[in-house]
Amino acid sequence: DAGVIQSPRHEVTEMGQExxxxxxxxxxxxxxxxxxxxxxxxxxxxxYFNNNVPIDDSGMPEDRFSAKMxxxxxxxxxxxxxxxxxxxxxxxxxxxxxxxxxYEQFFGPGxxxxxx
Amino acid sequence: xQQGEEDPQALSIQEGENATxxxxxxxxxxxxxxxxxxxxxxxxxxxxIRSNERxxxxxxxxxxLDTSKKSSSLLITASRAADTAxxxxxxxxxxxxxxxxxxxxxxxxxxxx
Numbered sequence: 135d136a137g138v139i140q141s142p143r144h145e146v147t148e149m150g151q152e153x154x155x156x157x158x159x160x161x162x163x164x165x166x167x168x169x170x171x172x173x174x175x176x177x178x179x180x181x182y183f184n185n186n187v188p189i190d191d192s193g194m195p196e197d198r199f200s201a202k203m204x205x206x207x208x209x210x211x212x213x214x215x216x217x218x219x220x221x222x223x224x225x226x227x228x229x230x231x232x233x234x235x236x237y238e239q240f241f242g243p244g245x246x247x248x249x250x
Numbered sequence: 251x252q253q254g255e256e257d258p259q260a261l262s263i264q265e266g267e268n269a270t271x272x273x274x275x276x277x278x279x280x281x282x283x284x285x286x287x288x289x290x291x292x293x294x295x296x297x298x299i300r301s302n303e304r305x306x307x308x309x310x311x312x313x314x315l316d317t318s319k320k321s322s323s324l325l326i327t328a329s330r331a332a333d334t335a336x337x338x339x340x341x342x343x344x345x346x347x348x349x350x351x352x353x354x355x356x357x358x359x360x361x362x363x
Binding site for chain 1: 281283285293294349350352353354355356
């Protein structure tokens with residue numbers, strides 16, 4: 135398995151531009167998570183999906199952020215308009231909820247976003 | 251806060267020594283997980299310990315959990331330079347259907363060859 139795939143790996147954009155981050159979860163996984171990591175705030179959960187349905191988006195910082203999961207193999211996180219304070223590494227993770235205690239999450243390599 | 255708090259924030263040891271990192275938390279948990287993050291990479295799951303377990307081993311890793319003290323520790327024995335990374339504890343709260351993990355800010359481990 136290729137693992138969780140994220141694109142692009144690096145994104146540099148100017149303030150006010152729209153940014154779209156993409157994620158392909160591990161095939162068969164039914165949970166997908168979007169995180170943001172900064173030095174100041176650490177790793178923050180933004181939103182997560184179960185079977186393509188958003189379950190909790192309370193971590194999404196503002197209305198400028200939106201996330202979609204149109205099918206089981208693809209999700210996007212969009213920032214419009216972007217601001218310099220959105221600069222961070224954005225991670226996508228997926229997991230498979232089974233009967234039992236195994237809720238390990240598999241992380242993608244991340245997208246490093248820089249907003250100038 | 252549902253976030254775990256790792257201690258120390260940074261740790262520097264010589265290769266071959268043992269490294270111990272601690273995590274304290276305040277909520278009731280279903281399980282507690284430890285992850286490793288190498289510089290510039292995503293997080294990698296290391297080990298999971300359930301709330302009714304006290305100790306688990308995986309290779310050179312040993313994790314303990316004390317739910318009465320709401321704390322966990324991760325021990326890496328015979329450390330190697332390749333163990334240099336940040337280590338995070340992640341909490342899964344108790345409650346049916348809750349699959350969110352809340353991560354601490356991590357312990358940055360440096361293993362000097």
